Each structure stands twice: as structure tokens, then as C-alpha cells.
Amino acid sequence: MHSPVSTVSSHASTASVPLFPTTVPAPVAALLSRLPAFPGSALLTTALNVSIARQLPSDVGALLLNKRLRIRVTDARVTFDFTWTGGAFAPRARHAEIDLCISASAHDFLRLAQRQEDPDTLFFNRRLSMEGDTELGLVVKNTLDALELPVLDLQQWAPRQVLARLAALRPGGFPGARP
Structure with missing residues (x-):
């Protein structure tokens, strides 16, 4: 179940039309799933390095060091694999074994980045999931909550x-x- 989306209303009627779909359309997801994963991971790590890397507390950095992390966008059928090298996030080749995977729809990740949705709410509504090292997942979530991140x-x-x-x-x- 997805949360309501932004809408545009006509003055003549009460009907509303969503500005953005709440899920990636199946044909688009099929195309995205065929693209190589590495360029997407490189783009994600660039964004993470610009917005998060300098603020990352040293104890969190030590815990993340060389961990195999994955972001999975469920409806787009894409994954982004990366790691923390001690000074920056770096893309990784897709690997069967990971330490932490965070999954949600593109819409829910977008709402998180725009600070329109709380990760706890998404988690308890089963729209955000974490698999793997639970302690690592909680540290990542709590760190992101504590950082001054730009709103997308x-x-x-x-x-x-x-x-x-x-x-x-x-x-x-x-x-x-x-x-």
C-alpha cells in the first residue's frame, strides 16, 4: 500500500490526477533491469559522497568499513552495490553475499530523500525493508536520521x-x- 501522492485538482471538478506514478511502470522496470548495474552504483556513490561522506562520524565509518551494502529499488528492479572505503563510498560489482540490503520502491526512496516520509513509518508499514546485519542497519538508519542532509x-x-x-x-x- 502506497501513501497518497501529490495531486493537481481542476477547479471544475473534485477529481485529482497524480503528478508522479507511485510505482515504476512494468515496461520501464523491464528496461531498467537489463541495464548494467555499475554505472548506477557509481552515480549513487557520487551522490552519497557529496551529501553524506564528510558528515559521517568516525565510529560509524569504522563500522561501515569495507561492508558490502546494497540499495534495491523494488519496483524498478534495480540494485546499487557499494562500500565505504574509509574516506568515501565506492561502487562495487554485484556480489551474491552482502552485509546489508535496504529495499523500497522508487517512490518511497524519493519521499525519504525529500523528507516527506519517515523511515520508521515505512518500515512498520512494510514498505521499507532491511536484510542482513540488523545492527548495521540500525546504525545506518540512526546515522541518517542524525545527519543534516540536503532535501532533494x-x-x-x-x-x-x-x-x-x-x-x-x-x-x-x-x-x-x-x-
Whole structure:
């Protein structure tokens, strides 16, 4: 069961239309499941390194050191394997044995990143699961709760916003880009 999604209402009717689907459509998931896993893991670890790595407490880093971690996006049928090397997160090749796997739908991971959903609520509603080393899972969850993480704002990735940021970086800007 998924939580309600953002909706747009018409003034003429009370019907609402979801802005984003709550699950990845099956044809898209079938395509995603055929893609190589390593590039996705590299993108995830880059995001983790930018947002989390510098804030990671040393005791948590010691516990995570060389652990085989996996994020599984259930409805998209993709997995991201990675590890903590002591100074940064690094992608790993897919391996049968892992220390901790955290699973949820793409929608639920997005809501977590946007701070619109609490991990405990998702866990107790069986929409987020952790498999493997339970102690490690609790440490990861508690650490993420304690860190000052940026809230994922999808609006900042709209094409116009991205072009405006690129234009600001380049002398003379890009034609047609408005700040």
C-alpha cells in the first residue's frame, strides 16, 4: 500500500490526477533491469559522497568499513552495490553475499530523500525493508536520521533551472538560457 501522492485538482471538478506514478511502470522496470548495474552504483556513490561522506562520524565509518551494502529499488528492479572505503563510498560489482540490503520502491526512496516520509513509518508499514546485519542497519538508519542532509528538490533539476545554473558558470552564458 502506497501513501497518497501529490495531486493537481481542476477547479471544475473534485477529481485529482497524480503528478508522479507511485510505482515504476512494468515496461520501464523491464528496461531498467537489463541495464548494467555499475554505472548506477557509481552515480549513487557520487551522490552519497557529496551529501553524506564528510558528515559521517568516525565510529560509524569504522563500522561501515569495507561492508558490502546494497540499495534495491523494488519496483524498478534495480540494485546499487557499494562500500565505504574509509574516506568515501565506492561502487562495487554485484556480489551474491552482502552485509546489508535496504529495499523500497522508487517512490518511497524519493519521499525519504525529500523528507516527506519517515523511515520508521515505512518500515512498520512494510514498505521499507532491511536484510542482513540488523545492527548495521540500525546504525545506518540512526546515522541518517542524525545527519543534516540536503532535501532533494526535484524543481532544481528542471531543464530551465539546470540551463540557468550552467549559464551562470560560463562567461557569456548559453543562448536562450534565462536565470
